[in-house]
Amino acid sequence: MDDALILMADGGGGERMMDLVRQEILSRFAPADASGELARLADAAVLAEAEGQVAFTTDSYTIRPLEFPGGDIGRLAVAGTVNDLACVGARPAALSLALVIEEGLERAVLGRVLDSAAACAREVDAPIVCGDTKVVERGGADRLFINTAGVGRIEGGRRLAAEGIRPGDRVLVSGPVADHGVAVMSRREGLRFASAVVSDAVPLWPLAEALLAACPGLRVLKDPTRGGLAAAVNELAEAAGVGIEVEEARVPVRPAVAGACEALGLDPLNVANEGKFVVVVAPEESEAALSAMRSHALGREAAEIGEVRPAPARGPRVTLRTRIGGERVLEMPYGQDLPRIC
Amino acid sequence: MDDALILMADGGGGERMMDLVRQEILSRFAPADASGELARLADAAVLAEAEGQVAFTTDSYTIRPLEFPGGDIGRLAVAGTVNDLACVGARPAALSLALVIEEGLERAVLGRVLDSAAACAREVDAPIVCGDTKVVERGGADRLFINTAGVGRIEGGRRLAAEGIRPGDRVLVSGPVADHGVAVMSRREGLRFASAVVSDAVPLWPLAEALLAACPGLRVLKDPTRGGLAAAVNELAEAAGVGIEVEEARVPVRPAVAGACEALGLDPLNVANEGKFVVVVAPEESEAALSAMRSHALGREAAEIGEVRPAPARGPRVTLRTRIGGERVLEMPYGQDLPRIC
Numbered sequence: 001m002d003d004a005l006i007l008m009a010d011g012g013g014g015e016r017m018m019d020l021v022r023q024e025i026l027s028r029f030a031p032a033d034a035s036g037e038l039a040r041l042a043d044a045a046v047l048a049e050a051e052g053q054v055a056f057t058t059d060s061y062t063i064r065p066l067e068f069p070g071g072d073i074g075r076l077a078v079a080g081t082v083n084d085l086a087c088v089g090a091r092p093a094a095l096s097l098a099l100v101i102e103e104g105l106e107r108a109v110l111g112r113v114l115d116s117a118a119a120c121a122r123e124v125d126a127p128i129v130c131g132d133t134k135v136v137e138r139g140g141a142d143r144l145f146i147n148t149a150g151v152g153r154i155e156g157g158r159r160l161a162a163e164g165i166r167p168g169d170r171v172l173v174s175g176p177v178a179d180h181g182v183a184v185m186s187r188r189e190g191l192r193f194a195s196a197v198v199s200d201a202v203p204l205w206p207l208a209e210a211l212l213a214a215c216p217g218l219r220v221l222k223d224p225t226r227g228g229l230a231a232a233v234n235e236l237a238e239a240a241g242v243g244i245e246v247e248e249a250r251v252p253v254r255p256a257v258a259g260a261c262e263a264l265g266l267d268p269l270n271v272a273n274e275g276k277f278v279v280v281v282a283p284e285e286s287e288a289a290l291s292a293m294r295s296h297a298l299g300r301e302a303a304e305i306g307e308v309r310p311a312p313a314r315g316p317r318v319t320l321r322t323r324i325g326g327e328r329v330l331e332m333p334y335g336q337d338l339p340r341i342c
Numbered sequence: 343m344d345d346a347l348i349l350m351a352d353g354g355g356g357e358r359m360m361d362l363v364r365q366e367i368l369s370r371f372a373p374a375d376a377s378g379e380l381a382r383l384a385d386a387a388v389l390a391e392a393e394g395q396v397a398f399t400t401d402s403y404t405i406r407p408l409e410f411p412g413g414d415i416g417r418l419a420v421a422g423t424v425n426d427l428a429c430v431g432a433r434p435a436a437l438s439l440a441l442v443i444e445e446g447l448e449r450a451v452l453g454r455v456l457d458s459a460a461a462c463a464r465e466v467d468a469p470i471v472c473g474d475t476k477v478v479e480r481g482g483a484d485r486l487f488i489n490t491a492g493v494g495r496i497e498g499g500r501r502l503a504a505e506g507i508r509p510g511d512r513v514l515v516s517g518p519v520a521d522h523g524v525a526v527m528s529r530r531e532g533l534r535f536a537s538a539v540v541s542d543a544v545p546l547w548p549l550a551e552a553l554l555a556a557c558p559g560l561r562v563l564k565d566p567t568r569g570g571l572a573a574a575v576n577e578l579a580e581a582a583g584v585g586i587e588v589e590e591a592r593v594p595v596r597p598a599v600a601g602a603c604e605a606l607g608l609d610p611l612n613v614a615n616e617g618k619f620v621v622v623v624a625p626e627e628s629e630a631a632l633s634a635m636r637s638h639a640l641g642r643e644a645a646e647i648g649e650v651r652p653a654p655a656r657g658p659r660v661t662l663r664t665r666i667g668g669e670r671v672l673e674m675p676y677g678q679d680l681p682r683i684c
Contacts, residue, residue: 009677013568013614016677040581042503043429043565044399046496054396056493057386058438059474062482087385096400098489100442132401132489136682140404142482147440147474149491151398154388161384223385226355239382272355335351335358340478 006105011135024110025131028118029097033127037094045129047094050153055090057081058149064340066113066144069183070198073146074117076274076342079203081150082124083223086208087277089160090152092126098147099131103138113144124203126150158212162239162280164219170286171244171306172279174207174299175200176252177229181271181338182260194260200275207277207298214292217282224278225342227333228270230318232278233306234332237317243309246330247321250305269320270333272341280308348447353477366452367473370460371439375469379436387471389436392495397432399423400491406682408455408486411525412540415488416459418616418684421545423492424466425565425616428550431502432494434468440489441473445480455486466545468492500554504581504622506561512628513586513648514621516549516641517542518594519571523613523680524602536602542617549619549640556634559624566620567684569675570612572660574620575648576674579659585651588672589663592647611662612675614683622650 010020021041030039037045061077071079082092097117101110121128179200186194204223211218224232229251237244253261253268261268275298281289286304293299311317320330352362363383372381379387403419413421424434439459443452463470521542528536546565553560566574571593579586595603595610603610617640623631628646635641653659662672 007677008681012675012677012681013573014675014677017568018674040503041577042581043426044397044432044492044494046430046432046501047396047398049395053391054389054493055386056389056436056438056491057472058440058489058491060440060442060476060487060489062442062476062478084385088388090386090388094398096398096491098400098402098491100402100404100487130399134402134404136404136484139481140484140682141487142478145402145442145483145487147400147402147489147491149398149400149438149440149489150386151396151493152386159388161382226359231355235383239384332360333354333356335349335354335356339350339354340482 004107006101006103006107006135008103008135008137011133017133021133024114028114029128032122033129035129037129045094047151053154055085055088055152055154057084058147059084060145060147061342062145062340063342064142065187066109068187068199071201072113072116073144074113075120076201077146077148078117078120079201079274081148082126082203082205085150085152086205087221087223089158089212090154092124092150092205093153094129094151095121095126096149097128097131099133100141100145101135102141102143103135105143120203124205160218160220162220162236165240165242165280165308167242167308167310168283169219169280169308170283170304172281172289172302172304173251174277174279174293175301176254177273177276178253178257178261178268178271180274181341182257184341185264185338186260191260191263194256197256197260200273202275202298204275204277204298207293207296210292210296211279211289214288215281215285217285219280222278224273224276226272228272230269230330231333233330234318236280241311243312244306244318245309245321246306249323250303252301252303271338346449348443348445348449348477350445350477350479353475359475363475366456370456371470374464375471377471379471387436389493395496397427397430397494397496399426400489401426402487402489403684404487404682405684406484407529408451410529410541413543414455414458415486416455417462418543419488419490420459420462421543421616423490424468424545424547427492427494428547429563429565431500431554432496434466434492434547435495436471436493437463437468438491439470439473441475442483442487443477444483444485445477447485462545466547502560502562504562504578507582507584507622507650509584509650509652510625511561511622511650512625512646514623514631514644514646515593516619516621516635517643518596519615519618520595520599520603520610520613522616523683524599526683527606527680528602533602533605536598539598539602542615544617544640546617546619546640549635549638552634552638553621553631556630557623557627559627561622564620566615566618568614570614572611572672573675575672576660578622583653585654586648586660587651587663588648591665592645594643594645
């Protein structure tokens, strides 16, 4: 028996699986779970009663490679789900963690990835309270997939939703775009000149909390993951039934990221982020939102990038004022530029 | 473009993915979601405020084949998560559904499986309110994995937990064991003589509700999935710090299932169930629990199968009184008899 690799028997529901769960899961996540629910290994965790509405979200992560500059699938899985909760204004209350492991995965890799997930969860005090472990035979999965679901609490009955967006509202982004996608892609493609680019994967709840406190007129937060800023803005315009104009020159992009996108034939506006918000806010609070973000470590390079317009009678909802002064449609990406990016 | 098969671009976060989500997900699940949250396609769903504690659980399903006698991965994913909630006495309030699809999966198969998930969710009025779709390249997964997480409401502040188990309590099972594992395995192995065996996959919340109403002394419910009855009873004994004695002759097993287990070299007590409860109840309420179950479609063949004992000073916690009158240890299964069974 080679304990360095995960075997099919580690997922069978028997004594071996209990050992794996104790060694790899409970050791890392139970100490941070004040409720003690994870350690009970019951069929479901019971959360403490609390005031307010409950938010609920899920995401599966299939990123390749599992480890990349600035993060790994464990960090991504925790940050991504915390960020989805933050987008509706919910403080993360409890997370689940479900693993699908390909037989033969090195336990050392699993350990590193779970260490990283645990560290990320501690950053925002979001305990992992329930989970699941499945093992499939070699060739039945690509090393490791992680699903995280999250439950959050919305305090003060405040509702962030695209439906609150009005013409005249300002569109902001909390920092430079496309870092995550470019970091992963340049690792995958072996682009040496982009080696300085690291993923922005980070749990954004603290930034959301700062924005909620600073801006009573905060309409909505959205994390521009797959499909990048272009998809996020299009989805907001569609959901709100408005037009949005984005000014290309105002969208922050790091030079190394811009260079890598050029080399890869990608538009940075279509490339995934894992630690940024698109923020829509009432016009009179745009400055307050910018200043709240810029005075926070997670939003130092925040920028106003556009404005909400009345719904166009027909035609595209999102337009881009280009650097050279022209105007073009900022399209919803069609298929995908970067597979397996999250 | 062959619309009969899922392509990588269907998971890219762009227009194609939105089409897939509308056609395959929203069409099936949005009508049953009175909250309208799923249709909003926001980053997280916001649940209606309600009294009581919140339960939270997750499970990933990697079963092979995707469709088997009596069910499919879609039905299993919904029933399994509802049952995990029911085990802590929680009425299902909202489910998530996250798909990892292998490129090339037939859309017809996806459609059938999702139809089945939707029908199963309707059976217990458990709306799917959020989800995620990922596509990985051919060979990167085995056709389709589904993760469901669930949020439930515990009414009346009642807590079902292994810690409430006391010596003298009775152990019941809600019906014949091993149907699910044998149905899947006989399909996989092409066992013709077992063709009459169908999976028991069913959402058990209605049966839990009947038990909660009939038995104030209900200690705990547990669904004996991977590792079967043997694993479930061992986990309960371990968590409660008690011994449990099970009487083999009292454990209901259908003749066709017993025959198939014999042919496959399996002990039915180690084989997975997806529609059964192990029930522990105060001794004076054992009859009430049996009668509540037997008068319900989901528990017609319920039986009392054992009793809780004081914790043994040392040695095994769970013993089996065999048919021939002997006594042996009912062990926690070690690895697994049946891979990819759920």
